[in-house]
Amino acid sequence: MSLLELHGVSKRFGGLMANQDVSFSVEAGQIAGLIGPNGAGKTTAFNCVAGFYAPTEGKILLDGQVISGLPPEACARAGIGRTFQVARTFVSMTACENVMTGALMRNRSVAAARSEARQWLAFVGLDHFADKPAGSMTISEQRRLAVARALATAPKLLLMDEVMAGLNPSEVREMVKVVLAIRDRGIACLIVEHVLEGIMPIADKIVVLDRGVKIADGTPSEVSRDPQVIHAYLGDE
Amino acid sequence: MMTNPLKKGRALPAVGGLVALAAVLLPVVTHSPSHLNLAILVLMTAQLGVAWNLLGGYAGQVSLGHVAFYGIGSYTSTLLLLNFGLNPWLGMLAGGLLAALLSLGFGWSCFRLKGHYFAMATIAVAEIVQIVFTNWEYAGAAVGLTIPMDQRGWGAMVFADKAPYYWLALGLLALTLGATWAVERSHIGYYLRAIKDEPDAARSVGVNISRYKQIALSLSAFFTAMGGSLYAQKELYIDPGSVLTTALSIKMALVSILGGVGTLFGPVVGSVVLTTIEEVTRATFGGTGRGTDTIVYAALIVGIAVFYPSGLIGWFREWRQRRQAQQAGTGKPAKNVDEKVDEKAEVAA
Numbered sequence: 114m115s116l117l118e119l120h121g122v123s124k125r126f127g128g129l130m131a132n133q134d135v136s137f138s139v140e141a142g143q144i145a146g147l148i149g150p151n152g153a154g155k156t157t158a159f160n161c162v163a164g165f166y167a168p169t170e171g172k173i174l175l176d177g178q179v180i181s182g183l184p185p186e187a188c189a190r191a192g193i194g195r196t197f198q199v200a201r202t203f204v205s206m207t208a209c210e211n212v213m214t215g216a217l218m219r220n221r222s223v224a225a226a227r228s229e230a231r232q233w234l235a236f237v238g239l240d241h242f243a244d245k246p247a248g249s250m251t252i253s254e255q256r257r258l259a260v261a262r263a264l265a266t267a268p269k270l271l272l273m274d275e276v277m278a279g280l281n282p283s284e285v286r287e288m289v290k291v292v293l294a295i296r297d298r299g300i301a302c303l304i305v306e307h308v309l310e311g312i313m314p315i316a317d318k319i320v321v322l323d324r325g326v327k328i329a330d331g332t333p334s335e336v337s338r339d340p341q342v343i344h345a346y347l348g349d350e
Numbered sequence: 351m352m353t354n355p356l357k358k359g360r361a362l363p364a365v366g367g368l369v370a371l372a373a374v375l376l377p378v379v380t381h382s383p384s385h386l387n388l389a390i391l392v393l394m395t396a397q398l399g400v401a402w403n404l405l406g407g408y409a410g411q412v413s414l415g416h417v418a419f420y421g422i423g424s425y426t427s428t429l430l431l432l433n434f435g436l437n438p439w440l441g442m443l444a445g446g447l448l449a450a451l452l453s454l455g456f457g458w459s460c461f462r463l464k465g466h467y468f469a470m471a472t473i474a475v476a477e478i479v480q481i482v483f484t485n486w487e488y489a490g491a492a493v494g495l496t497i498p499m500d501q502r503g504w505g506a507m508v509f510a511d512k513a514p515y516y517w518l519a520l521g522l523l524a525l526t527l528g529a530t531w532a533v534e535r536s537h538i539g540y541y542l543r544a545i546k547d548e549p550d551a552a553r554s555v556g557v558n559i560s561r562y563k564q565i566a567l568s569l570s571a572f573f574t575a576m577g578g579s580l581y582a583q584k585e586l587y588i589d590p591g592s593v594l595t596t597a598l599s600i601k602m603a604l605v606s607i608l609g610g611v612g613t614l615f616g617p618v619v620g621s622v623v624l625t626t627i628e629e630v631t632r633a634t635f636g637g638t639g640r641g642t643d644t645i646v647y648a649a650l651i652v653g654i655a656v657f658y659p660s661g662l663i664g665w666f667r668e669w670r671q672r673r674q675a676q677q678a679g680t681g682k683p684a685k686n687v688d689e690k691v692d693e694k695a696e697v698a699a
Contacts, residue, residue, distance in 0.1 A: 163554065165550070165553075184553070185550070185553035185554055186553050186556050186557060186558045186559075189553070189554055189555055189556035190556050194554070194555075195554045197550070197551065197554075201548040201550060201551035202547075202548070202551075203543060203544050203547040203548055203551065203552075204547050205543050205546065205547050205612065206540075206543060206544075206547070210540065210543075213540060214540045214541065214543075214544045214552070214555055214557075215555040217537040217540055217555075218555055218556035218557075221536075221537045223535065223536065223537060223540070226537075259551075262551075262555060263554070263555070265555075266555050266556060
């Protein structure tokens, strides 16, 4: 049994089939990348896993429990943490309070949440910003803050949506370090990514979507040799 | 090391303590009924603003129908008193609890909508409540209800002079502030701010946003209704035009917005400024009979909104931050002297 399993997941928006019969799995402690050209349905699949969409068809299981159709807050309790394409920082709070809000899910004590939040801030390298208004942080810092906030819910699987997009090379390296450290803690990561040079070297597995359909699934080197993938990314010769 | 109690960081609690003490002693100092009446109005409006702020400020759900709860509070305690002889202290509690219960229906119908549409729906609900009471014979319909003055004193919550009402209003304000303070510091406070800032992100960290919005609404309704009961006991007369008017809903929002939404004392500051402006303009321009007072009042509100968009508390915080930044930048004159003295003392020791 894998940690996360998608079985024939389809999502339809009116006449648009955003995901069609998508199946793949993520093992515990694995880094999996979900890639594909624009409009491939990556974020839709992601939102189905996180509970923001209910799949039109198919089933999603976490640790053998069906989670498809549950609302986002129930998915979070089941063990799915997530970040968004835009950081969605709680701007009226400090950095520490942002992470505390995540930590409060498992433990209602504010004092306990505060000390936990400090640890996660240190984990993503933001400990010196703890009391800074979160809205005044840079994009790269807010991305890492969002990761810390999601980690504070003690997830089994962390979903990261374009966590490296728009970052400069040194910021990408920093984020890669964070992702590897998360995996070392035994938390699986499913990463939607456009920045292939960030994800390819660290992923244990890559799933490729194109026009809502899964076209490849395997190790990064297998996938990058796949003619269908090359076709989807580069088009015809 | 000697510490100056008025030094940075300690000045605020010290000033706050003095203000609270002055507030408690005010009726002892002034015996002018008109001054005391203004002070009671300030406190009662502040209390409503603080209650409104729980939902509108912290959770960011702007309600323009809160007068419905105010009316329910005042009618519940008054009807229970007139028909069953129930003590108004218990009536006040009953009104608060009934409003909190009815707020489930209010939330159920209005929370489906977001932003401006939520605000519009709350107006509609309050209008419906007003129409119901205007046509409900048992509740006095349009004529209203009068509380008899035959029993007086703290037990009956009816007084001939103003001072006890002042202390009641102050006590209710303190209670509402205390509850807000407790909410602010608990996980609920964090969740409400998260819902206001980024509802989707709040859900992603396990916050059931419908539940927490409803918690904020029920608490807010409870305290708003208690304010309504106090009004009924103070005026000894209620009708739909006085306790169910939309203008009052707007005022609850206005004092919070002007003072600073989502801050503990914002509505209190807002009420002091707004109620004073309202009464002063009425006293100064009210005699013309052409609504000059309302025009001046409205112009002042627009002025505050334009020049202090983050509210008066927000403006004060920004000003303090700027001043601290300036002091840090120009070699911290006052602080440096202190430190040098301390160093010398240490060397001498």
